[in-house]
Amino acid sequence: xxxxxxxxxxxxxxxxxxxxxxxxxxxxxxxxxxxxxxxxxxxxxxxxxxxxxxxxxxxxxxxxxxxxxxxxxxxxxxxxxxxxxxxxxxxxxxxxxxxxxxxxxxxxxxxxxxx
Amino acid sequence: xxxxxxxxxxxxxxxxxxxxxxxxxxxxxxxxxxxxxxxxxxxxxxxxxxxxxxxxxxxxxxxxxxxxxxxxxxxxxxxxxxxxxxxxxxxxxxxxxxxxxxxxxxxxxxxx
Numbered sequence: 001x002x003x004x005x006x007x008x009x010x011x012x013x014x015x016x017x018x019x020x021x022x023x024x025x026x027x028x029x030x031x032x033x034x035x036x037x038x039x040x041x042x043x044x045x046x047x048x049x050x051x052x053x054x055x056x057x058x059x060x061x062x063x064x065x066x067x068x069x070x071x072x073x074x075x076x077x078x079x080x081x082x083x084x085x086x087x088x089x090x091x092x093x094x095x096x097x098x099x100x101x102x103x104x105x106x107x108x109x110x111x112x113x114x115x
Numbered sequence: 116x117x118x119x120x121x122x123x124x125x126x127x128x129x130x131x132x133x134x135x136x137x138x139x140x141x142x143x144x145x146x147x148x149x150x151x152x153x154x155x156x157x158x159x160x161x162x163x164x165x166x167x168x169x170x171x172x173x174x175x176x177x178x179x180x181x182x183x184x185x186x187x188x189x190x191x192x193x194x195x196x197x198x199x200x201x202x203x204x205x206x207x208x209x210x211x212x213x214x215x216x217x218x219x220x221x222x223x224x225x226x227x
Contacts, residue, residue, distance in 0.1 A: 033213045033214070033215075035217075042219035043158075043202065043204070043215075044217070048212060056212050056214045094213055103160040104160070105160070106158045107157055108156060
């Protein structure tokens with residue numbers, strides 16, 4: 001069974017540009033969450049999607065947005081990039097968010113560098 | 116506010132036992148997770164605790180005390196491959212959500 005796939009693996013952008021990151025969950029998983037990982041802050045929750053609906057959103061500015069498609073694949077978009085957006089963006093999938101002990105399966109992430 | 120504290124770094128010797136502590140202060144509690152992350156790789160699930168007590172799984176065990184807001188991950192018979200970052204995370208909300216609050220992680224270095 002293939003794991004969570006994130007593309008691209010590495011991305012270099014300049015300030016002011018926008019970027020779209022893609023995530024394909026494990027087959028059969030319908031819940032996708034996004035996290036930002038930086039050395040100082042650790043993993044911080046961005047948003048969560050289930051059945052194409054955003055169910056939860058973290059404390060990030062409106063420049064960060066996302067969506068989920070009918071095949072459960074998800075994309076996140078960051079507009080007007082800032083230097084501080086440089087981070088590893090991790091996608092995680094699970095079957096559904098309904099079970100409290102539902103474990104998340106993470107992808108290897110997209111390393112975004114903003115110059 | 117939401118706060119999860121872990122030591123930043125730890126060093127241990129191959130074959131030894133190491134305990135990684137995690138304390139949390141969250142508005143709610145609906146389970147605590149431990150993940151392992153090797154450099155450049157995806158975090159992988161290690162354990163889940165929602166009730167007080169010890170959960171053992173091979174060389175790894177995880178303990179939870181909800182009244183103290185405290186958990187630890189115990190690694191026995193350390194191997195070089197255990198060198199990694201260990202992430203403590205709390206699900207602070209009930210209901211249907213996968214939102215986790217993570218600590219900054221503990222970087223464990225296992226030495227020969």
